[in-house]
Amino acid sequence: MGEVSCPKATIVVPVYNSARSIQRCVDSLLAQSERSIQVVCVNDGSTDDSLNVLRRIAQADDRVLVIDQENAGVSCARNAGIDAAEGETVFFVDADDYIDAQTIERVLHAMESADAEAAVFGGVCEPADAAPKRVQQLMSPKAGIFGARDPQLLFHSNAQPYACRAAFSRELLNREGIRFAPGLALGEDVVFQFAAYALARKTVVMPDKFYHYVMESESATHEFNSVEARAKKLDAHMRMLEEVLEDWAAYGLLDLCPGELITWFLDLIVFDLARLDADDFHRVAARVNMDLTTFLGTEWADMPAKGAVRRVAHKLVTATSGVTMADATLFYLSTRGLKACLERFI
Structure with missing residues (x-):
C-alpha cells in the first residue's frame, strides 16, 4: 500500500455514470511509476454502479479516497477534489480517460527542474479518427518555459483547453483561490487555465503525449459538441468569456x-x-x-x-x-x- 500522509501528487477524478470506464482510469493511476500519490475520486451523483466500483477500488488500495456528493456538475466535483487534495501537485483525469505509467513522475521532474508552479503536456485521442484535426493540434503543445502573465503561453502554445493534460501546484491554487467555475456547460477548464497560467510564477510546457483522451459519445464535451444547438453553444461561449473577464478583473489582469x-x-x-x-x-x-x-x-x-x-x-x-x-x-x-x-x- 502507498503512503498517503505526504503524497507528491494528487490526481482528481470526477465521476458521473462511469462504471464501465472508471476501473481502467484508476488502474492507470495506481500503476504510476511515482508511487507517492493520492487519487481522489469524486462521485458526482452517479445513478449507475460507479460508486460501488469506486468503493471496491478504495478498499484494495489506501491511496484512493472516494468522495460521494449529490450531482452538482464537473466543476464542483473537481473543486471538491482540490479541497481534499494532500499532494503537493494536483492533476486532473476524467473518468473516461487514462494516462501513461510515467506521467506523474516525468511531469513532477519537469516542474522541479524548471522551478515551475504549473505544467502542460500533450495527449492523444482514441480512436484517432474520431478527433477533428483542430482537437489533435490542441493536444500537441509546443515545448517551452514561460513566466507569469505571458500571452504566448495563454494563446499560442496549445496549452489550453483541456485541464486534464495539465498539473498545478496546490500552493498556487490555494494562494490565488483558483477553482473551477460551477455551472458552465462548456469551457470550465479554459476559465481555470486562464487564471492559473497567468498567475503561476512559471509554467513548463511538455510536448510529450501522456494523456489518452477517449472520445466517448456519453462524455459531456462530446455530447455538447455533437447535438446542442448553435444558439446554446454561443451562450456557453459567452458565459465562458464573462467568467474569464470577471476573473481577470479580480486578479488585475485586464491590461495584460x-x-x-x-x-x-x-x-x-x-x-x-x-x-x-x-x-x-x-x-x-x-x-x-x-x-x-x-x-x-x-x-x-x-x-x-x-x-x-x-x-x-x-x-x-x-x-x-x-x-x-x-x-x-x-x-x-x-x-x-x-x-x-x-x-x-x-
Missing part, C-alpha cells in the same frame, strides 16, 4: 493582453456569428458589446492587432449588418493562415 483576449474569443464564435439570422445576431452582438465595454472600455473593438479581427469586432459594436461568411473566412486567414482555413472547409 486585451487585444489577444478579444481575438481568441472571436475566433471561437466567428463562424457561428456568420450563420445567425438578423434578430439573433443583434441579440448576441449586444451582449458581446456590453460585456467587453464593461470590462475593457468603449474602444475594445480597436484593440485587436489584425484588421480582419477589428472588422468583425466593429460589426458587433454597430450591429447594423451581420458578420458574413466572407468576414469569417478572412478572420481565419488572418489569424490561423491558409492551411487552417482550407481544413475548415475541406
